[in-house]
Amino acid sequence: MKKIKINFLKISILVNLHNTKNAALIWESCPIKSIVNTWGNEIYFETKVNTIKDRTAKDIINKGEIAFWVEGSSIAIGFGPTPISKNNEIRLVTNANIIGHTTVSYTHLTLPTTPYV
Secondary structure, eight states: OOEEEEEETTEEEEEEEOSSHHHHHHHHHOSOOOBEEESSSEEEEEOSOOOOOOTTOEEEEOTTEEEEETTTTEEEEEOSOOTTOSTTOEEEEEEEEEEEEOOOOGGGOOOOSSOBO
């Protein structure tokens, strides 16, 4: 299983990539340097990867799942409710491909104060 590390602020998230075409595209585009954006309790950042939605795409993700937002060409890390969530679910703006997962505890995640990843 291939892995990538996402670093921002003093936080590192080790992502175990799934065996999918979209995860392979992310792997091949590394290293990625980008600006971090936030939407509720979601951190996302743009990549130069262009792809289509696959069979893993969904809009409600579980903590630990790492998604790829096709329309925004962005990796999305949801760690709590977003502006459109119902109750405590992690609801993305649209269906996104699940590219991997992490076992990093999300309890220390907060919204970044610097925009670079």
